[in-house]
Amino acid sequence: MMRVVPEAGDMTKVALKARAYLPSSGVQPNSDIASVSYADGTLIVLIACSREQNDVSGLKITFPDVDGFRLLDEVDLVRYWNSSDFPCGSHLLEVLTGGWGMEENTLQGFEHTRREWLVVTGNACLSAFCQAEPELAEATWKFQV
Numbered sequence: 001m002m003r004v005v006p007e008a009g010d011m012t013k014v015a016l017k018a019r020a021y022l023p024s025s026g027v028q029p030n031s032d033i034a035s036v037s038y039a040d041g042t043l044i045v046l047i048a049c050s051r052e053q054n055d056v057s058g059l060k061i062t063f064p065d066v067d068g069f070r071l072l073d074e075v076d077l078v079r080y081w082n083s084s085d086f087p088c089g090s091h092l093l094e095v096l097t098g099g100w101g102m103e104e105n106t107l108q109g110f111e112h113t114r115r116e117w118l119v120v121t122g123n124a125c126l127s128a129f130c131q132a133e134p135e136l137a138e139a140t141w142k143f144q145v
Contacts, residue, residue, distance in 0.1 A: 021090065
C-alpha cells in the first residue's frame with residue numbers, strides 16, 4: 001500500500017518504536033556483526049556475542065525473502081536509542097513504527113508498508129525489510145585472526 005506523505009523530507013518527526021523479538025539478555029559493548037551473507041533473496045547475519053580465547057559464541061539470524069537491508073555503526077543510529085520506546089537489551093527487534101522504513105517514506109514522499117527488523121550489537125547494527133519472521137539459531141565458531 002502506498003500513499004503520499006504530506007511533509008516529505010521532515011526527519012524530525014521520525015521516532016522509533018520497537019518490540020524485543022528475542023528475550024532481553026543484554027547486548028555486550030564488544031558484541032558485533034561477524035558476517036553478512038546475501039544470496040538468492042536470503043540474508044544471513046552472524047552475531048558474535050562473546051569470545052573466550054578462540055571460541056566465539058553467537059547467534060545466526062536468517063531472513064528469508066529479504067527486500068532490502070543496510071548495515072550501520074551504532075553511532076549512526078543514536079536517534080533510535082534515544083527514542084522513549086526503544087527496548088534495550090535484545091539483539092533482535094521488530095520495528096513497529098519509525099526506523100528505516102519510515103525514514104525512506106518521509107524522504108521519498110510516499111508511504112510503503114514494510115515489515116522491518118533491527119539487529120542490534122555493541123558495534124554494527126543491521127536493518128532488514130522482510131515480511132517473514134527470521135529464523136534463529138545459536139552459533140559457535142573458532143576466532144580467526
